[in-house]
Amino acid sequence: MRGRPSIYDNSEALTKAQQVFWKKGYTATSLPDILQAIGIGAGSFYNAFKGGKKELFSKAIQQRREAFAAFKATLKQAAVPVDLIKDFFRSIAAADQHTHMQGCIIVNTVVEMANLDPELEAEAVTILKEVEAMFTATIADAQKKGMIKNQTDPAILGRYLITLWNGINVTRRMYPDNTILAKQIDMQLEILN
Template identity: 30%
Template sequence: MTSRRGRPRQFDRDDALRTAVMLFWERGYEATSINDLSEAMGIGVPSLYAAFGSKRELFDEVVAEYTRQYRAFMQTAIAEEPTLTAGVRRLLHEAAAAVTRPGLPRGCLVISAATNTTSPEVEEGLRKLRTDGVEVLESLIRRAVAAGELPPGTDASGLAHYVCATLQGIAQQARDGADRGTLETIAALAMHAWPAPTR
């Protein structure tokens, strides 16, 4: 006797996930309800739970998808440039473009979704994404100092925190309505605090 197959899902899971990304990005974690998600994704609440688990589990998938789709430029900018200085300059300018893309919510989901959340787990997960970014950049700065690109005595921790704070500020300014040109000016000004390369 052959086992009966379960009923196929009546929706495209990838499309539903992309819809959830947009909703959480626009509204944040706390203000997005399961009913909001169900309506926007075009699936019933039971089907949503069956496909994605809890709201928190869905949000974890959303953050992973958002990172893959909309934050990949951050690693690419650093990796593709010949020096860390050039990479950080490109990173800041591309961030100004990324947070003001037409047809997408303004700002950064990783920052905006954490606003006013009452979930310690969500808050901690998003904080870890941000602090991991600081640690990676600090390590790269230390390597640039050791390689002779940046001057000895460069404050790697302070500089990494400064760049990441600038990125967060650019995202929040976009959320508040700043246009791409204004944000690119901020990016250019921020590089004045970057130490002059030694070579």
């Protein structure tokens, strides 16, 4: 007789948990919050996630890493990858107010985990550095092909874009206004002309 199916690899459960963590943060998210979100009992939870809340959180933020990997694959297929990066940033301004107030779970994690949990902070930093490397490689290729006039070191421009990402995810909480954000983002993206 088979027992209940494990949720260990269940991306839907991870997505639901991720939404709770994204809304409340790691520290403020309680076990009852998690259990209610993913619809299981404590016994099943600890059977699936031996490392408890920390393991679940780690897996939830790794889902964001997968989303960035999918974006990277799309970049490789794009005729003008830099335009896709610009559109990625511009799409931030088009989000609804709820999304603005959430910011980015990875950026939020770096800030929240500083001096709280070095392992989780390091996981989030690694994801951001991978995104930075993706930006850097895309910019270097665009410079070689003459698609960007700015010949600043691609590593500096890649770091500039990750700084923009980090900053805009705080700024959008300060100014959850699509018009303000669109103007701010467009001004920042002029560096990629």
